[in-house]
Amino acid sequence: MNKIEIIAHRGASAVCPENTMIAFERALELGATGIETDVQMSADGRLxxxxxxTLQRTAGSEGWVKDFTYDTLRTLDAGSWFHADFAGEPIPSLEMLFNLVQGKRILLNVELKNGIVPYKGMEEKIIQVIREWNMEQQVVLSSFNHASLVKCKRIAPDIRTALLYMEKLYRPYDYAAKLEASGLHPYKLAVAKEEVTAALAQGIVTYPFTVNDPGDMELMMDMGVQGIITDLPDVLASLMTARTRSANIGIK
Known part of the structure; x- marks a missing residue:
């Protein structure tokens, strides 16, 4: 079978608090070949x-991310909500994640969370940091804000983009090509085998999200997707190993 990217959604978020360094590190230990994360901006422009x-759900604090400085955000506890064992786990910066995966064969899917808060200058800032860390070949920028992705592409034509979407689109591969995106990241129920095939014919990969049920993982693989975004990278890795073993036995 063809290689499928195992992309850990917010890190190993089934067993660790999402979007923390411990979740990213654990994802790699569990067999992820890629990490998906969400980026926002602090009041002083840090990623x-x-x-x-807002901070309530995962950082136990009132208010919006955009209204606090980086130093203040770093003091918050982003682990206790998940389990007491993770108490004190801080909110990381994009640079910290780059430091973890730089030079490794790990795909980094960075989702721009700028659909509700229109972070001014976010695209330029992210691309600046990508350049500083020489991460152009490892990073894919995704967003539900497709206008933002077009802006990223205009600033940095060499950095890949991928369109996030929830509903069925008509000929999504043509839409992606028009926006010069190299990937489609549809919600799992919006995936169709013929569209995956048509997209790949235009050099556009399909990575559905968030696929946690083993049966759904099997279905996505049967549709020919090139990657799967999941909270359970170890489950997906095991399924892929079993498939490869079965295919090899079949060849013999």
Missing amino acids: VLIHDE
């Missing part, structure tokens, strides 16, 4: 990894 625009 921080957190999903929600």
Whole structure:
């Protein structure tokens, strides 16, 4: 079978608090070949990894990410909500994640969370940091804000982009090609085998999200996707190993 990217959604978020360094490190230990994370901006323009625009759910604090400085955000506890064992786990910066994966054969899917809060200058800042860390070949920028991805592509044509979407789109591969995106990241229920095939014919890969049920993983693989975004990278890795073993036995 063809190689499928195992992309850990917010890190190994089934067993660790999402979007923390311990979740990213654990994802690699569990067999992930890629990490997906969410980026927002602090009040002083630093790039921080957190999903929600507000701090309540994962950092136990009132208010919005955008209203606090980086130093203040770093003092918050982003682990206790998940389990007491992770108490004191801080919100990381994008640079910390780059430091973890730089030079490794790990794909980094950075989702721009700028659909609700229109972070001014986010695209330029992210690309600047990518350049500083020489991560152009490892990073894919994704977002539900497709206008933002077009802006990224205009600034940095060499950095890959991927379109996130929830609903069925008509000929999504043509839409992606028009936006010069190299990937489609559809919600798992919006995936169709013929569209995966048509996209690949245009050099566009399909990585559905968030696929946690083993049966759904099998279905996505049967549809020919090139990667799967999951909270359970170890489960996906095991399924892929079993498939490869079965295929090899079949050849013999």
